[in-house]
Amino acid sequence: MDVQPYRDLLRIPGVARLLGFSIFARVPRAAMGVVLTLHVVLGLDQGYGAAGLLVAAFTVGSALGAPWRGRAVDRLGLRRALAPSLAAEAAFWGASPFLGYEALLVTSLIYGVLAVPTFGIIRQSLGVMVPAERQRPAFALDSMSVEVTFMIAPAAAVLVATQVSTTVALVASGVANVASGVWFFLLDPPTRSADGAAAGAVPHATDGRRPAWLTTPMALLLVTTVGALLVLGGTDVAIVASLREQDAVGLATVVFLMWSVGSLAGGLVFGAMHRPVSPALLLLVMGLATAPMGFAPGPWWLALAILPAGVLCAPVLSATAATATALAPERVRGEVMGWYGSAMTAGLSLGAPLAGQAADVLGGWGGFFAVGVTGAAVGGAVLVAETARRSRAVVPAMPVGSADETAPEKRSVSVTGGDLR
Numbered sequence: 001m002d003v004q005p006y007r008d009l010l011r012i013p014g015v016a017r018l019l020g021f022s023i024f025a026r027v028p029r030a031a032m033g034v035v036l037t038l039h040v041v042l043g044l045d046q047g048y049g050a051a052g053l054l055v056a057a058f059t060v061g062s063a064l065g066a067p068w069r070g071r072a073v074d075r076l077g078l079r080r081a082l083a084p085s086l087a088a089e090a091a092f093w094g095a096s097p098f099l100g101y102e103a104l105l106v107t108s109l110i111y112g113v114l115a116v117p118t119f120g121i122i123r124q125s126l127g128v129m130v131p132a133e134r135q136r137p138a139f140a141l142d143s144m145s146v147e148v149t150f151m152i153a154p155a156a157a158v159l160v161a162t163q164v165s166t167t168v169a170l171v172a173s174g175v176a177n178v179a180s181g182v183w184f185f186l187l188d189p190p191t192r193s194a195d196g197a198a199a200g201a202v203p204h205a206t207d208g209r210r211p212a213w214l215t216t217p218m219a220l221l222l223v224t225t226v227g228a229l230l231v232l233g234g235t236d237v238a239i240v241a242s243l244r245e246q247d248a249v250g251l252a253t254v255v256f257l258m259w260s261v262g263s264l265a266g267g268l269v270f271g272a273m274h275r276p277v278s279p280a281l282l283l284l285v286m287g288l289a290t291a292p293m294g295f296a297p298g299p300w301w302l303a304l305a306i307l308p309a310g311v312l313c314a315p316v317l318s319a320t321a322a323t324a325t326a327l328a329p330e331r332v333r334g335e336v337m338g339w340y341g342s343a344m345t346a347g348l349s350l351g352a353p354l355a356g357q358a359a360d361v362l363g364g365w366g367g368f369f370a371v372g373v374t375g376a377a378v379g380g381a382v383l384v385a386e387t388a389r390r391s392r393a394v395v396p397a398m399p400v401g402s403a404d405e406t407a408p409e410k411r412s413v414s415v416t417g418g419d420l421r
Contacts, residue, residue: 005272006136015129015138016168018189022122022374023145023152028119029348030146030153033060036108037164038158045103056349060337062110063345070124070338071119076330078121078184078191087180088114093174098420116181121335125189126163127325127333135325136364139318140271147263147314165373192330213336216389220382222343225280225320228380229347231283231290232313234355235259238294238367239355240300245364248299258303260309270315279319282387284379286312291372309372 010016031057040051043296072081092111097105123142130138161169239256243249289309296302321340328336354374355367362369 006135006141007094009141010139010398012130012134013027014189015126018122018129019138019141019145021180021183022142023149024176025122025180027150027156028173029155030149031157032175032177034154034157035161035166036171037067038161039096039170040101040104042161044104046101046350047257050101054101054108057105057109058112059111059345059349063112063342063349065113065115066117066341066345067118067185067335068113069115069340070334070336071192071332072119072250073117073121073124073334078188082116082185085116086178086185089116089174089178089181093170093177096174097170107216116177116184117338117341118180118184118357120334120341121184121189121191123325123340124191124333127328128190128193129329132326133155135322136273136276136318137271138196139322140267140314141326142321143314144264144267144271146166146317147260147267147416149210151257151260152380153241161314186194191334193392207285211332211335213332217386220325220330220334220385221320221323221327222284222339223378224382225340225343226347226350227325227375227382228279228286228316228320229344229393230354230378231287231309231347231375233348233351234367234371234374235290235293235306235309235351237352237355238364238371239306241359241367242294242296242302242364243299246299251299251303255299255303255306259306259310259313262307263313266311267318270318274335276317278383279316279323280324280379280382282316282319282379284376284383286316287372287374287376287379289372290375291369294368299373307368 010019036054036058037048037051040046040054041048043048050247069081069085077083088111092107095107099107123357125140126138126142127135157169157173160172173292239259240249240252243252243255286309289312293302293305296305324336325333351371355371358370360366
């Protein structure tokens with residue numbers, strides 16, 4: 001494997017520091033769901049259903065707030081946009097150990113809207129700091145750092161919450177969240193290039209009823225992102241459901257570890273590639289690899305069967321992030337990355353119940369099959385739409401003397417419209 005793309009990337013000033021810090025910044029975010037769940041169950045003596053509702057409230061708030069927070073970064077700059085988020089971080093985490101369940105439920109929703117958009121800031125900054133030709137390895141490393149984060153954070157959260165107390169886990173999570181926000185504020189990584197204003201002046205197609213940046217390629221990319229996270233979020237649930245049916249839940253850590261190892265390996269290879277790959281194609285293959293995993297005859301076979309799908313996790317995430325960055329006009333890139341984050345949240349929110357319902361009805365294998373087939377269908381549909389769009393964009397040469405030669409304006413409008421869809 002050619003590692004030169006990674007060497008070239010890490011020589012760019014500030015990139016290694018940002019990627020290294022991204023792990024620290026994301027750990028408390030990745031641990032948050034587990035911390036709140038254990039606090040509700042162990043600290044407030046509520047059920048897992050109540051805990052799930054609390055996490056869902058934060059998730060809904062995040063999905064609603066991400067585009068707005070991104071728009072604030074675009075319009076106000078990072079530091080001014082982060083000021084209310086830092087206040088919200090300190091207020092929520094400072095108060096959460098002392099709140100009852102109902103108050104915590106309401107504040108979680110509000111906090112989700114105002115929370116520091118950690119994932120979006122990192123990806124937006126990478127899009128500015130890294131030249132377009134080097135963004136594939138940049139977003140591959142970013143996706144791999146997410147994998148490392150989710151390997152560390154939940155285990156650390158469980159350890160602190162169960163061996164010390166859920167209050168200590170909440171306080172530690174809060175301190176880490178506030179600290180990462182303060183680091184972003186002090187460092188102020190670039191979210192726009194020096195000539196961003198000129199780049200942002202490029203016109204984009206709009207029909208007056210949708211944002212100018214929401215072109216057909218961007219809409220297809222967001223649909224692909226929803227499909228990819230639906231598969232990943234549903235696979236989480238399907239693993240637990242399948243192992244529980246086999247009375248082997250204790251081996252879930254082994255299966256999740258193999259999944260993460262596969263993703264890290266796939267991301268490393270994908271980032272070193274030189275040929276572009278459609279995110280929809282990656283989603284199609286990942287869905288097809290996920291669908292039959294539930295037929296593995298035992299937990300150890302499942303740990304092996306998950307590797308092919310795992311290899312595609314980081315590539316599909318890095319490909320969607322890189323494509324969203326490339327398609328977004330720089331003047332609204334923060335808002336676009338916010339919508340990209342909301343698409344990820346939507347996919348996760350759809351995947352878990354789909355897998356759970358399928359597992360209840362069909363058995364343990366049903367969760368994998370449902371989300372795998374759905375993801376493959378979404379990827380295939382987007383590929384068909386992309387192919388049709390490219391076909392419409394091809395304008396055949398007109399023979400000399402054709403009647404259409406007398407209407408150059410009409411042909412010009414048609415070509416322009418085709419290019420902008």
